[in-house]
Amino acid sequence: xxxxxxxWHVLPQLLHGxxxxxxxxxxxxxxxxxxxGVLLFARLGLPRPLAVAxxxxxxxxxxxxxxxxxxxxxxxxxxxxxxxxxxxxxxLGLGIHYSTYVAEVYxxxxxxxxxxxxxxxxxxxxxxxxxxxxxxxxxxxxxxLPALGNQVIAMFKDSALLSVITVxxxxxxxxxxxxxxxxYLEPITVAACLYLVVSYSAGQLIRLYERxxxxxxx
Amino acid sequence: xxxxxxxxxxSAEAGTTHSEIExxxxxxxxxxxxxxxxxxxxxxxxxxxxxxxxxxxxxxxLLRLLMALDKPTSGRVTIGxxxxxxxxxxxxxxxLRKVRAKLGYVFQHFNLFPHMTALRNVAIAPMKVRKxxxxxxxxxxxxxxxxxxxxxxxxxxxxxxSGGQQQRVAIARALALDPEVMLFDEVTSALDxxxxxxxxxxxxxxxxxxxxxxxxxxxxxxxxxxxxxxxAFMEHGRVVEMGSPEQLFxxxxxxxTRAFLxxxxxxxx
Numbered sequence: 001x002x003x004x005x006x007x008w009h010v011l012p013q014l015l016h017g018x019x020x021x022x023x024x025x026x027x028x029x030x031x032x033x034x035x036x037g038v039l040l041f042a043r044l045g046l047p048r049p050l051a052v053a054x055x056x057x058x059x060x061x062x063x064x065x066x067x068x069x070x071x072x073x074x075x076x077x078x079x080x081x082x083x084x085x086x087x088x089x090x091x092l093g094l095g096i097h098y099s100t101y102v103a104e105v106y107x108x109x110x111x112x113x114x115x116x117x118x119x120x121x122x123x124x125x126x127x128x129x130x131x132x133x134x135x136x137x138x139x140x141x142x143x144x145l146p147a148l149g150n151q152v153i154a155m156f157k158d159s160a161l162l163s164v165i166t167v168x169x170x171x172x173x174x175x176x177x178x179x180x181x182x183x184y185l186e187p188i189t190v191a192a193c194l195y196l197v198v199s200y201s202a203g204q205l206i207r208l209y210e211r212x213x214x215x216x217x218x
Numbered sequence: 219x220x221x222x223x224x225x226x227x228x229s230a231e232a233g234t235t236h237s238e239i240e241x242x243x244x245x246x247x248x249x250x251x252x253x254x255x256x257x258x259x260x261x262x263x264x265x266x267x268x269x270x271x272x273x274x275x276x277x278x279x280l281l282r283l284l285m286a287l288d289k290p291t292s293g294r295v296t297i298g299x300x301x302x303x304x305x306x307x308x309x310x311x312x313x314l315r316k317v318r319a320k321l322g323y324v325f326q327h328f329n330l331f332p333h334m335t336a337l338r339n340v341a342i343a344p345m346k347v348r349k350x351x352x353x354x355x356x357x358x359x360x361x362x363x364x365x366x367x368x369x370x371x372x373x374x375x376x377x378x379x380s381g382g383q384q385q386r387v388a389i390a391r392a393l394a395l396d397p398e399v400m401l402f403d404e405v406t407s408a409l410d411x412x413x414x415x416x417x418x419x420x421x422x423x424x425x426x427x428x429x430x431x432x433x434x435x436x437x438x439x440x441x442x443x444x445x446x447x448x449x450a451f452m453e454h455g456r457v458v459e460m461g462s463p464e465q466l467f468x469x470x471x472x473x474x475t476r477a478f479l480x481x482x483x484x485x486x487x
Contacts, residue, residue, distance in 0.1 A: 116329035119287050123323035124343040124395065125315055134342065138333050 006186040017173030031095025036102025074165040090162035109140035149206040238263040238431040244293035255455035264429040268446035276455040277435040286314040322392035326404040330376040337372040362390040382413030402434040
């Protein structure tokens with residue numbers, strides 16, 4: 001049976017968990033946005049054997065479950081002498097995993113920049129840092145901002161996996177309430193609603209941005 | 219086997235004195251397609267050369283190779299006596315930079331930077347390439363914009379300008395590094411007909427008041443006749459015929475030149 005009083009009662013604890021969830025997502029996103037850039041430039045700029053190695057590593061990360069990677073960082077690395085706090089492992093796990101996707105988003109953005117922009121940059125003899133920093137990246141980012149936002153939302157949802165490596169984010173909080181009160185229905189449902197509210201609002205923000213960007217089409 | 223290299227070295231040395239641009243056996247292939255077929259071409263210092271010819275004859279490819287936007291398959295090019303291309307496959311971007319600095323390029327589709335104002339478009343190269351201070355670079359950019367008749371459009375973004383105005387900004391931008399040679403690639407082909415005149419006038423004025431060397435690829439014969447002191451007719455990746463505008467338009471020698479001119483100069487009635 002559903003009890004509103006229980007739902008109301010667990011809300012503050014879950015909100016506290018949500019705060020951890022959001023923190024992990026924001027830190028993980030920041031990591032992924034920098035990491036994605038590093039990965040892409042490594043693939044484009046490094047000498048061939050190294051670039052191939054980076055590519056292989058990206059594939060490895062992208063083609064294995066995030067859950068497995070989280071287990072590896074938290075339960076596997078200590079056997080190699082590297083012990084990191086659970087939250088750090090979680091942020092790294094999310095950040096590294098999503099870096100590989102963000103690199104692809106960046107690549108799409110860079111490909112969307114017209115060839116003529118490169119030609120003009122070369123005809124003006126602009127140095128590489130100017131070409132990337134002032135010409136290409138500013139034009140590449142705009143069209144992929146929505147895709148980037150969607151990656152953040154996906155990470156937000158995936159962050160529930162951090163509950164298995166003892167990070168007390170929202171999912172872990174809901175589960176622990178359930179395990180001591182034998183009442184899972186309300187905490188899990190309320191947590192689901194909170195996930196929904198946040199990711200739906202973020203999704204609407206992205207849509208709003210897209211509509212504004214392409215207003216001239218209509 | 220005395221070798222073509224010996225000959226071309228000789229001609230390049232001879233060329234330093236009077237040729238601004240010198241192409242020897244310049245060849246560009248895309249797979250099986252031969253776009254430039256061992257083309258030889260000399261452009262004298264201060265000369266205004268118009269290059270005409272049917273689509274696909276290699277005109278634009280020639281300009282792109284001169285600007286080092288593409289790599290030739292083989293051949294040799296010198297600009298102002300300095301080697302741009304020789305054994306092209308071995309040339310590094312770094313080697314090209316120094317020679318490229320002598321050239322300005324105006325594109326068919328303008329290729330302005332859409333997220334920068336007209337002023338920034340023109341000022342960016344002096345700032346980033348010549349390390350000029352912002353104030354000095356912007357003052358120079360304003361001057362250049364004024365010289366193409368756009369003194370009042372400095373703060374407009376490309377999207378706020380007409381095609382003709384955008385192309386004039388692009389001309390100012392190409393002039394910002396004080397090039398010795400200007401290359402114009404069908405600069406009015408993407409324009410609405412009523413905007414063609416203003417761009418052509420800008421180029422004619424530029425030609426009159428400077429002794430810059432110019433190479434203009436164009437489909438507009440009247441414009442070619444007005445701006446150029448020599449005209450080259452290209453077909454199938456080669457220069458078929460070259461002469462003064464009077465000669466080439468008035469009394470073409472080659473049958474293919476005659477056929478082309480007859481087709482494009484067909485009277486309206």
